[in-house]
Amino acid sequence: MRTSGQYFSSVSRSLSEHFRPKHRKPSVGIARRRVPVENAAITESIGKHFCCGRLKESIHWLVLCHWRGEFSGFDFLCSVIKFIAGNGNRIQARQLHAYLTVVGVGNDTFLSNHLISMYGKCGSLDDAYSVFSIIHNKNVHSWNALVSCYCRAGFVSTARRLFDQMPERDSVSWNVMISGYDRHGPCEEALRIFQSMRLSGAVTDHFGVSSALSACCNLRFSINGKLLHGFSVKVGLSLNLHVGSALVELYSKCFFLCEARRVFDTLKIREPFTWNSMLSGYVHCSRIDQALQFFNQMPFRDVVSWTMIIEGCSYHNRNGESVDLFWKMRESGLQADQVAFVCALNACIELLNLEEGSKVHCLAIKCGYETDATVGSVLVSLYAKCGNFSNAIRVTELMPVVDDFSWSVLIAEYAKHSHIERARSLFEITTEKSIALWNALIAGYSDLGMFEEGALAFKEMCLYGWKPDAYTYGSLLTASNACGLRYGEQLHCNITRTGLCSSFFVCGALIDMYFFFNQDKAAEEIFRKIMEPNVVLWNVMILGYDQNYMNCEAMNTFLAMRRSGSKPDNITLSCVLDVCSSTSAQAWGIQVHALSHKTGFERDVIVGSAIVDMYAKCGQLWSATLSFSDIIQPNVFSWTALLGGYVKCGLWDKARALFGQMPEKNIVSWNVMLSGYVQQNCSWDALDLYSLMSRLGIWPNHVSFINILSACSKLLLKDQGRQVHAQIIKTGYHIHAYVGAVIASMYESFELGAINKEAG
Numbered sequence: 001m002r003t004s005g006q007y008f009s010s011v012s013r014s015l016s017e018h019f020r021p022k023h024r025k026p027s028v029g030i031a032r033r034r035v036p037v038e039n040a041a042i043t044e045s046i047g048k049h050f051c052c053g054r055l056k057e058s059i060h061w062l063v064l065c066h067w068r069g070e071f072s073g074f075d076f077l078c079s080v081i082k083f084i085a086g087n088g089n090r091i092q093a094r095q096l097h098a099y100l101t102v103v104g105v106g107n108d109t110f111l112s113n114h115l116i117s118m119y120g121k122c123g124s125l126d127d128a129y130s131v132f133s134i135i136h137n138k139n140v141h142s143w144n145a146l147v148s149c150y151c152r153a154g155f156v157s158t159a160r161r162l163f164d165q166m167p168e169r170d171s172v173s174w175n176v177m178i179s180g181y182d183r184h185g186p187c188e189e190a191l192r193i194f195q196s197m198r199l200s201g202a203v204t205d206h207f208g209v210s211s212a213l214s215a216c217c218n219l220r221f222s223i224n225g226k227l228l229h230g231f232s233v234k235v236g237l238s239l240n241l242h243v244g245s246a247l248v249e250l251y252s253k254c255f256f257l258c259e260a261r262r263v264f265d266t267l268k269i270r271e272p273f274t275w276n277s278m279l280s281g282y283v284h285c286s287r288i289d290q291a292l293q294f295f296n297q298m299p300f301r302d303v304v305s306w307t308m309i310i311e312g313c314s315y316h317n318r319n320g321e322s323v324d325l326f327w328k329m330r331e332s333g334l335q336a337d338q339v340a341f342v343c344a345l346n347a348c349i350e351l352l353n354l355e356e357g358s359k360v361h362c363l364a365i366k367c368g369y370e371t372d373a374t375v376g377s378v379l380v381s382l383y384a385k386c387g388n389f390s391n392a393i394r395v396t397e398l399m400p401v402v403d404d405f406s407w408s409v410l411i412a413e414y415a416k417h418s419h420i421e422r423a424r425s426l427f428e429i430t431t432e433k434s435i436a437l438w439n440a441l442i443a444g445y446s447d448l449g450m451f452e453e454g455a456l457a458f459k460e461m462c463l464y465g466w467k468p469d470a471y472t473y474g475s476l477l478t479a480s481n482a483c484g485l486r487y488g489e490q491l492h493c494n495i496t497r498t499g500l501c502s503s504f505f506v507c508g509a510l511i512d513m514y515f516f517f518n519q520d521k522a523a524e525e526i527f528r529k530i531m532e533p534n535v536v537l538w539n540v541m542i543l544g545y546d547q548n549y550m551n552c553e554a555m556n557t558f559l560a561m562r563r564s565g566s567k568p569d570n571i572t573l574s575c576v577l578d579v580c581s582s583t584s585a586q587a588w589g590i591q592v593h594a595l596s597h598k599t600g601f602e603r604d605v606i607v608g609s610a611i612v613d614m615y616a617k618c619g620q621l622w623s624a625t626l627s628f629s630d631i632i633q634p635n636v637f638s639w640t641a642l643l644g645g646y647v648k649c650g651l652w653d654k655a656r657a658l659f660g661q662m663p664e665k666n667i668v669s670w671n672v673m674l675s676g677y678v679q680q681n682c683s684w685d686a687l688d689l690y691s692l693m694s695r696l697g698i699w700p701n702h703v704s705f706i707n708i709l710s711a712c713s714k715l716l717l718k719d720q721g722r723q724v725h726a727q728i729i730k731t732g733y734h735i736h737a738y739v740g741a742v743i744a745s746m747y748e749s750f751e752l753g754a755i756n757k758e759a760g
Contacts, residue, residue: 222254
C-alpha cells in the first residue's frame, strides 16, 4: 500500500503547474484553470495536509478553494483518490466524491473511473455501481473498473454478468475475469475464459497466462499446465517473472520437482514468491534435506520462507530442527506469525518438551497471540500431553471460545494419565457435547482397558441421538481386543449397516482387530475389497503379519505394494525393517536398508531408528552403531533403539554408558533398562533404577510399574511391592487391566491373596 509520502512528488508536480508564470488558452474544465500565484499559499496548504495524511483537512481546503474560485488539477485529485483507496476509508471516499459533485466534475469519465476503483477498494460496491450508472460516456475502462470491483469482493457471478454485457473488451477485461475465477473459483471457468480470450483474438499478456497457470495449480491440472508452458514459450513469455513463478509453483505442487527446478534456473530475475514456491516443492515432496540446503542458499527470507521450513521439519519429525529454526527466525528480526507459532508448538508437543514450549508460549503472549483460538488450542494440547493440566486449564480460561479440539484433548489426556474421573467430570460440565467429546471419552476408557465403561458410554451416546463416526468405531474396535472376537464381529456388522466400510480408518481398525485374534483370512478379505488402498492400509497389513510372525506374508505384501505403484513412506520401511529383525531375515533387512538409501529415507529419524533396531536385534551391533551415526539428528527413539540392542546382547557396561550419554531420555528409555534388568534377573538393579526415576521426578507409566512389580515378585519383596502398589493407586494406574493382572500375580507369589481382595 502506498503512503501519502509516496504521492508527494506527483502532488508537487501538480501544484507546480499552477505556479508557472506562463499564459494558457482559457478552456472549459476545472483541470485547465490556472491557480493565481497570489493564492499559491492556499493550494500549498492542501498539499501539506494531504502529504501528512490529513484527508479531512485537505478536503476542507478543496471546498474552500472552490468557493474562492480556485481549483486544483486532475492529477492532484487522482492522487487524493488513490490515497483514499489505499486507506480503504469509506467516509473519506464519500466526502471527496461529494466535493467533486459540488464542483461539477462528478460525471467526468476519467475521474469517475478512478472513483469506481476507489469505492471498490473501500468495499462499497453499491457506491461503485452508482458512480458507474451515471457516467454518460462509459468506456472500456469504466466497465473494467466495475468488473474488477466485483471480482475483488468475490462476487464473480455478478462480475461475469457485467462482463457478458460489455460492448467491447480489451486484454484487461479478460485478465480480470481469469484472475477472479482463479482466486474465488471455480478454477475450471478461469481456463475456459482463457481459451475464449485466445479465440477472440485479444492480446495475451503475462497477466492472463500467469492467472491461468495459477488455476491449473489450484486444480493440480499438470497436463493443462504443461500445455500453457508450451504456449508461453511459443509467445515468448516463459522467461517473464510472473509466468516463471507461476510455473515453478505449478510443477512444485504437482510433484514435478525436476521441471520446477529447470524453470527456476532459467529465470534471470526471481522474486521472493519464486523462491518460496521452489522451497515449498522440496518440502511437500518430502525432500527435507534438499529443502534445508535450498533454504540456506536463499538470498532473502521472509516470514513465509521461515514458516514453510519450520512446518516442513515439524511434519517430517525433525522437531528439534523445527524449534531451532523458529528461534533463528526471531534472531533474524522477523516477527513470527500465527502459523509459525503453531508449527513450533507442535514440534514441542512431539518432543514432549515442556520447557521449550513454555518459552514459545511466553513469546506468543508478547506478540499478542495469547487469545488466538488456534494458538490457544495447540497450547492446551502441549500442556495436557506433558501432564501440566493446571496450565492447560489456565489457557482455556483466556481463550475467547474453547473449541471442541481443546476439550477433547483435555479429556483424552486426562484419561491417558489415568485421571478418568477428571476426564468424566470435564465431559459432564461441557455445555455442548459434540461427537468429538464423546469419541475422546470412549477412547480414554479403551486406552485404560475399561472396555465395559467404554461400551456403556457408546450406548449412552447413541441414546442421546448421536450417530457414531469412524473414530468412534475405531476406539471401540480397540476395546474388542479384550472383549473378544464376538464383540468385534458385532461392531463389524454395525459398521456395515451404517455404511462406514468405505472409511480407510475403519478398515484399518478392522484389519488390526482380526489380526489380533489371528483371523488373517478375515483381515485379507477386508483388504481385498478395498479398490485403491492407501499407504496406511498397506502398513496395517504388513504390521499385522509381523505381529503374527508371518514374515513371508509380510514381505510379499510389501512387494505387492511396490508392484501396485504405491510409494512406501517412512512408516512402511520401519514396519518392514521390524519384520526383518531376526537373524533369518537379515538378508531382507539389508535390501530394505539399501531401498531406504535409494529413496532418501535412510537419514529419516524414524527409518534410521528402525535400521538401528533391526541390526541391534540381529546382533549386528557394529552395523547398528554405524547406522546410528548416519542419522542427521538422532532423537530419543534412535538412542533407545541402540540402547535396546546393547541390553538384548547383555552388554551392560556399554548399555549403562550409553544410557548416561543420552542427551534426553523418555519413559521408553527408562523402561528398556528396567525391562532388561528384570529379564536378566538383575532385579535389585531394576529397583535402584526405579528409585533414581523417583528422585529425578520421572513419571512412571504402566510399563514401568509392570516391570518393577515383576522385580518385587521375583525377589519376594513384600514391603516394596506394597509401596509400589500404593503408588499405582495414587497415580490411577490400578484401573489398567494389565497392571491389575500383574498386581494379582505378585500377591499370589507372596501367598497374600487376601490382601489383593481387600485392596480391590
